[in-house]
Amino acid sequence: MKKLIALLSTTLLLSANTAYADECTLNIDANDMMQFSTKTLSAPKSCKQVTVKLSHTGKLPANVMGHNWVLSTEQNMQGIITDGNAAGLSNHYIKPNDSRVIGATDIIGGGKTTEVTFKTSGLTAGTDYTFFCSFPGHYAMMKGTFTLK
Numbered sequence: 179m180k181k182l183i184a185l186l187s188t189t190l191l192l193s194a195n196t197a198y199a200d201e202c203t204l205n206i207d208a209n210d211m212m213q214f215s216t217k218t219l220s221a222p223k224s225c226k227q228v229t230v231k232l233s234h235t236g237k238l239p240a241n242v243m244g245h246n247w248v249l250s251t252e253q254n255m256q257g258i259i260t261d262g263n264a265a266g267l268s269n270h271y272i273k274p275n276d277s278r279v280i281g282a283t284d285i286i287g288g289g290k291t292t293e294v295t296f297k298t299s300g301l302t303a304g305t306d307y308t309f310f311c312s313f314p315g316h317y318a319m320m321k322g323t324f325t326l327k
């Protein structure tokens with residue numbers, strides 16, 4: 179019994195250590211149907227920074243069905259999208275140095291992957307932030323919530 183407990187604690191300790199880094203990295207897919215693979219993402223509030231890896235599992239090129247992953251507050255989303263549309267594809271549909279953006283990946287086409295790492299210091303745990311794709315028109319379908327828990 180003692181042996182079993184020792185083994186269990188070692189396993190727990192190990193998994194806690196590895197889970198820590200893993201839980202601060204989130205994966206999400208996007209496709210040619212203008213969809214993200216999930217509408218909710220969360221990370222432990224113990225994460226000092228969070229990395230989001232975006233994979234475009236479709237085939238269409240970036241100028242036709244490009245996707246990015248952008249994080250902001252719900253109230254800032256529309257302004258970021260409006261200014262992003264004006265900034266164009268060459269700016270990944272994000273106004274350069276837009277301070278309302280908490281984190282944003284590049285726009286990618288089918289078969290590509292990209293990622294962004296952002297600090298969590300300015301975020302409030304338990305608050306729902308909004309993630310979306312800023313490619314023109316996509317946010318209507320490509321939108322979800324990100325929460326530090």
Ligand SMILES: [Cu+2]
Nearest residue numbers: 245311313316
């Ligand atoms: Cu998109």
